Amino acid sequence: MSWAMADRFALHFVPDGYAVDGPRLLGRQAAGAGLMRAIAEAADVQAIGCFAAGGAHAQECERMLRSHGCRAEVVHIAQGRPQDIAPFGTLYQPAPALDRLAWRRLGVGERSYSLCGVTHTTASHAVMTAIAGLLVAPLRSWDALVCTSRVVRDSVREVLERQADYLRARLGAQRFELPQLPLIPLGVHCRDFAPDEERRADVRRRLGIGADDVAFLFLGRLSFHAKAHPQQMFAALERAALAQTATGRRQVHLVLCGWFANEGIERAFREGAAALCPSVRLTVLDGRVPEQQRDAWAAADVFTALADNVQETFGLAPIEAMAAGLPCVVSDWNGYRDTVRDGVDGYRIPTLMPGAGAGLDLAQRYDDGVDSYDMYCGHTSQAVALDGALLEQAYARLIADANLRRELGANARLRAQREFDWGVVLARYRMLWSELDERRRADAVLAPPLPALVPDRLDPFALFATYPSMQITPLSLVELANDASLALVRQYRELALNRFTVASLPTLEEFGQIFGSIGSRPMQVDELLDALGPCDRPALLRGLAWLAKMDLLRIRAAGAENEESL
Incomplete structure (x- = not known):
């Protein structure tokens, strides 16, 4: 094999990390598929290694790459032969769990190759345990855990610092070595979201959205306990819609495009909308169907996502909306703070939650199995509130002013193209992997850095304090x-x-x-x-x-x- 380091990639292929055609479409899967497509489309990539559990998985990895037009050589790497990763320099893992991969690498030499993972949710105890395990796993400075937003890096650091305190007190550990924690966002393929006026006119006609009507779109998993609680969105839209009656009322529409986990959750959404925003016309589309998702983007005038859930870390939908040229009204929460610029691309609505001390019992209930992960997230999110008055003002402004919608939407599209297109994001990954190669060649080996508090079962209001x-x-x-x-x-x-x-x-x-x-x-x-x-x-x-x-x-x-x- 004679490829240069910059011309090749190695992927740890677990189908669930890259598949977007199943009944449950999750953000981490969309992100994995997006990065795989960006690698497949990169013209200068000569070889892609597929580190997979078996031949069937390796073949599926190659099939997915080829479906995106990949022309590079695809090399199947058996999991029993990690030494074959070495020519590729870095192995990319579409999740934060690097510990088992590091132990596997130990047998063939710590400097054989680098490991690079990425954070998605950090709220599950399994992920917190994996992050805490980074301090005792044989990870080095030439490895990296990519943090997709500043707040998720804060959460990762909180777990790591508590684990270090514990190891220091329990074992007298003094020297700790961590992987790099670079900040790189997720990306979107901006050209997929280019506005299409002909489709827009057709979709709005089919959905009964008039020329002067204003359509708000929420796109994503439709879950009030594990994604975004819709009550304040419903209520603020109703108030904003009614407030502009005197100035010539426009019909306000709300398009929910996503999927419900079960009929009970769907009933809850429809009941909430009927009770809280009866003046707003509701349309529900299946976000797992590509055509319906494209219809949703085409029909919308404004995108809104009011995440209030600790399982969120970045949020792909807002940057998809920006790429579609839509102004965004989002909560000032998680990675939204790194994407939507308040007053420039849309509006970020302030959020509030209790400080540390209000949720250790919730972490313990989850740890004891009293609450599921979804219920843990749900109980936590019920103590997160938005500024309802400012939310109403933002909605009202955008309902009343088409020029403002166009201005903010144009700003958003330009920002998405410059900062969040997968071509731009992949370039940042490639730069990181080149830096890891250099560290692996040059860095001296420094050994790793213990308290009574369980480091990976923290009070959510301490862990997510920022x-x-x-x-x-x-x-x-x-x-x-x-x-x-x-x-x-x-x-x-x-x-x-x-x-x-x-x-x-x-x-x-x-x-x-x-x-x-x-x-x-x-x-x-x-x-x-x-x-x-x-x-x-x-x-x-x-x-x-x-x-x-x-x-x-x-x-x-x-x-x-x-x-x-x-």
Whole structure:
């Protein structure tokens, strides 16, 4: 084999990491498929190694590469022969778990090749355990775990630092060596999303969207507990739609394009939309069907995604929307903060959640098997709220101003082409892999860097502390909304969107005590907790955030009496 290092790639091929044609389409699979396609389309790639469990997987890897027009030589590498990876320089793993691959490499020499993984969700305990294991696995400075956003890198670092503390205390470990943690976003193939005016006219006619109507699009997995809770989106769209009645009302549409895990979740979405945004016309498309997904992009005027879930780390859909030339209204949460520029490509709506101390019991319930991973994410997300007033303002602005929609959409498309096209992102990967090659040749070997706290079972509100715009602290000020009432609390708790979360929130009686203690005046959180007496403090802190999520409570930072609140 005589290829130059820059002319070849090696992929650890696990079908689930790259397949996008199954019944459950996930973001990590779309990302894996996108990178594979970018590699296949790169004209200067001479050889691609496929490190796979068996011949069938290797053949599937080659089939997928060829389907994207790959002309490079495809080399099948058996998992029993990791030494055959060496000529390729770096093995790419479409997941963060590098430990077993590092142990496998140890038998053929640590400097034989580099390993490169990538973060997707870091919220599952299995992934946290894999990240914590990086400190004891034989990984070196010539390996890398790509972090797709700044906030996910913060979470990775939090686990690693807690694990290092534990190893230091338990074993007296003093020297630690980590893989590189470079920041490289996911990408999209921008040309796939180029606006098509002819298709737009046809799709809008078929969907009953008038020329002057405004269509908002949410595209992605339709899950209120494991993706994005839609209540504030529904409610803010309704308020924004009704607010512009006096200026010549346009029909507002909401297109949900994705897939529901089951009929119960679909019923919950439809029930929530009917109750919270009856003036908005709802259309549901199957996002697993390519034609319906293309219809959704063509029909839309505005993209909105209000992720409030710790399993999210980057979010492909917003950059797909940017590539489609759509202004984006997103939550100021996770990797959205690295993609959508507030006021330039759209609007990022501030978010809020409790600080550390409000969720260790949730991590323990998940660890004990009381809650599934989805329920862990769901209970956590119920304590994440957006600024409902600012969300309504953003929606109203974009409904009223077609020129603003065009301006922000044009900015978004240009940014997607310059920063997030897979051609640009792949170039960053190739530069990283060249740097790892150089480190592997030149770096001295430095050995790796222990506490009572379990490092990979952290309180989610500590682990994901940098996700929200602000946190609820003892000095935060809380004030009831004008229309707040226990009747509304009871009504919202009974919505299928929220019913599942009763176990992690205060009881109706405790909500009544909160209302009675706050009364008609703003008060500090620590003052409120003192007034409530002996109580389940974590549940009450989550309850305050949940009330804000329901737009029944306003919360602002201490000393910010005149500022916007959540």
